[in-house]
Amino acid sequence: MSILLTGLAASSGITIAPAHLLVESDLSIKKQHTADENHEVARLHDSFALSKTELQHLSKRAHELLGQRAVTIIDTQIAILDDPTLQKKIIDRINSHHDTAEWAVKRVEDYYLSVFERKNDNEYLYARATALRDVTKRVLSHLLNVSLPDPGLLDHRAIFVANNITPTDTAQFDKRYVAGIVTTSGGRTSHFTIMSKTLSLPAVVGVKNATTIIHDGDLLIVDGIHGKVIVNPTKEEVEHYRLLAGKFIQEQQKWGALKDKQTVSADGRRFEVGANVGTFADVIDAQEDGAEGIGLLRTEFLYMSKDELPTEEQQFNAYKRFVSAMNEQRVVARTLDIGGDKKLGMVALPHEDNPYLGFRAIRIGLARPEILRPQLRALLRASVYGRLAIMFPMIATIEEFQAARAILDEEKEKLEQAGIQVAKNIEVGMMLEIPAVAVMAEHFAKYVDFFSIGSNDLIQYLFAVDRGNQQVAYLYQELHPAVLRMVRQVIEAAHAEGKWVGMCGEMANNPYAVPLLMAMGLDEFSMSSSQILRVRSLINQLNTRKLQPLVHRAIHAETAAAVQKLVEKYVPQVKL
Template identity: 70%
Template sequence: MSVLLNGLAASNGIAIAPAYLLVGPDLSVNQQYSVNENHEVERLHDSFALTLNEVQAIHQHAHVTLGKRAAAVVDDQLAILRDRSLHAEIIEKINQEHFTAEWAIKKTADDRLKVLEKMNDNDYLSSRATAIKDVTKRILGHLMGVKLPDPTQLDHRAIFVAQNITPTDTAQFDRRFVAGLVTNEGGRTSHFTIMSKTLALPAVVGTQNATKVINNGDLLIVDGIHGKVIVRPSTEEVDHYQRLAAQFTREQNEWGALKDEQTVSTDGRHFKVVANVGTLAEIVDARQNGAEGIGLVRSEFLYARDEHFPSEDGQTKAYKQFLTEMPGQRVVIRTLDIGGDKKLGSLNLPQENNPFLGFRAIRIGLARPEVLRPQLRALLRSSVYGQLAIMFPMIATIEEFRQARQILDEERQRLIEQGVSVADDIEVGMMLEIPSSAVMADAFAREVDFFSIGSNDLIQYLFAADRGNSQVAYLYQELHPAVLRLVKQVIDAAHAEGKWVSMCGEMAGNPLATPLLMAMGLDEFSMNSSNILHIRSLINQLNTRQLQPLVHKAINAATASEVEQMIRQEVPQVRK
């Protein structure tokens, strides 16, 4: 009898193949001490050298066999292994606290992970945590003298099943044999998303117990569309998923034809479907998936590379790259959105009881202009290289927006006086993610150039429910009439002032929400690149005028489930 495992769809597609378990040895480390510090330091140096040579070889293999972008997924590992401050920190623990090399490495890695691991809403920071785990595992393997799983040993088509698949694992894949990926842990980390899409591999992560349920050689179905894994499927299930796989392939071919077309409803209304990105590598995915611009660049990745703030010149160079990669298309860059539970070593922030409602985002920028001003100068300096829009996050009051805009205007004037060229058509807007701002949207609309609705935070604040807390996850309801009323109010207020509105939260990529957002007049849908062509295809099939009665019924409904039922009944083109 088949077994169904549920997880998170990390990469679209369907694969049917036998399982290949990629399960490593036990590398747990207990608190250990040594009386011979010199010996431990020597062991440390040897293990670092062996690991560096190993990762360099993996990097070279990936570059030759998979390409430059695939090789780049281990760049973080190489940077960590070459980080002198990391070496010094570990050696200090050995010399001063008399730790063994194993315990010193484990303790140092744990300390750094405490800073990063809560940052699961930022792909770059999450991948940085993954890189630290990956490097630690390899160093410990050399210190303990144990062999780690080797993906290059696979010599037949199969689906990898593992506790977690690391960047150095994926960089060793042979595209001829790897049919799909299944893990116990994980989310849509940057390296995992990049590699699975580069190799067109269906992937399901976060199943919790796949390695316990699945045996080597078991036939698997990996449904990377819906986040399901079927273990030892029946003949009927195999036949069903073979048909779904064929349908998926047809859809992908149809959607691919939309890349160079405009996104227009059947009644002639134009929309933009753009991408959310956090790294330059994701820009490539955005273009390949038909993005019509970039609706959100998360600038936080620049601040997480080391213990120091990025220089103004370094930031300028990075922003220039984002703009030049999307010629003729608008790129919206959000100023630093950090704080609360998202802490950086380079920014000393206070401990808070309620960080989501605390000192974060624009509140930090305004209180510490030494953080905000260099970033705004870098953005202004890069503006001549493309169509830049600047967005301030977490704006709660009009005074905050005015203060941020004044700082921007001051830095613009200083640059011009210094003879630095600055574009004269930069749009300046705000993330709209706080309910009070949504209520005051008409007043804000007179001062901003655009709104970008951050639906993730807006919904959690609206329902007073932490979206990361599984106990209250049922309250995160994108289709709830309260959410729809607020979104419509924001769009109407903006349009009354001739301003455009984007949405950059998960709701923007939800096909069930698309008909309602179209009919409300949302100008731009900004989402993960993997959803773009699907949403563009859906928009091209719908008529905004015919959807107006549905909006009226939805905002006057009582529950989210009623709204979903209405959409499914009245808009047959929707599939999710």
């Protein structure tokens, strides 16, 4: 009898092959002290040097197998090893706490993970944590004289099943034999997705108990489209999925033809489908996946893993690189969004019992203008290198937006007076994440150039639910009529003032929500790049005028389940 396991679809496709478990090495460490700190520091330097040599070799291999995007990911790990701050922290622990090198490495890793650890599906922070863990494993393997698992030893076609697959694991894959990937941990992080997608490997991550339920040699079906894994499938299931795999290949061929075309519905309505990015590697991925712009540039990447705030010049160079790379396509940069699940070591924040409703995002920026002003100056300077839009996160009142806009205008005037060029057509908008703003959207629309609906937070605040809490996650309902009514109200208010509306939360790539959002008049969809061509293809097939009866019935439905059934009835394509 077959067993169905579910997880998150990280890389699309369908594959059928036996399982091969990738067993992790034992790198467990006990707290130990030393009387010879100099010896431990020397061991540390040796382990870093050996790790760097290995990563440089893997970087070359990644370039041959996976291209520049993968090289960027591995080079990021080399940069972590080269970071003097990291090494100094470890050496300080050895000298001050008399720790052994391996215990000091572990303690410093724990410190950084407390900053980067993923919460509420923050993909950028999770990717940073993944890179740090990968580097730490490599360093510890040398200190403990333990070999890491080598995926390159696989000598037959199989699907890797593991607790976690790191970027450097993927760089060792032999494309002749690796058919797919299943992991127990992880989310749709950019790093993992980039590597598996480049090899065209179907991948499902976050599959609970996969390494205990699945055994070596078990036949698996990995459905990377819907996030399903079938263990020891029946003959009928195998035949069904072989047919689905063939259809998917045909669909992919159609998607490829959309890359260089505009996103237009069947009745001629123009939409824009962009990418959410947090690193420059994400930009490369977005371009190759047919993004028509960047709907969300998370600027937090410049602040993470640093002991000091980035300078204006450092920020300017980074933003210039992003804006220039997009070739006049719009780049929507969100100002620093910290607090809640995102902490910065160099910015002291008060302890709060409920940080998600506390001192965060623009509230910090307005209270700490020495953080906000340099960032705005850097963005303004970068604006002349492409098409830049700026948005403020977590705006709750009109006064907050006006205060943030006034600071931006002040910095723009200072730059122009100093003879520094600034683009004349910078759009200034805001994230719409708070239900009170949606209720007052008709008034906010008079002051903003655009809204970007952050559906993740908006829905959480609307239902008073933490979607990361499994006890109440069922209340997080993107298709609920209350959500649909709120989104429609925002779009109508913005359009009445001649302003555009985008969405950069997960709802924007939900195939059941896309037809509804199209019919409501959403102008821009922004999402993880892996979903872009799928959404563009769906939009291309649908007629917005014919979807109006669906929207009318959906907003008057009573439950999210009822809305889903309506969408399936009107738009059968969503089930493919």
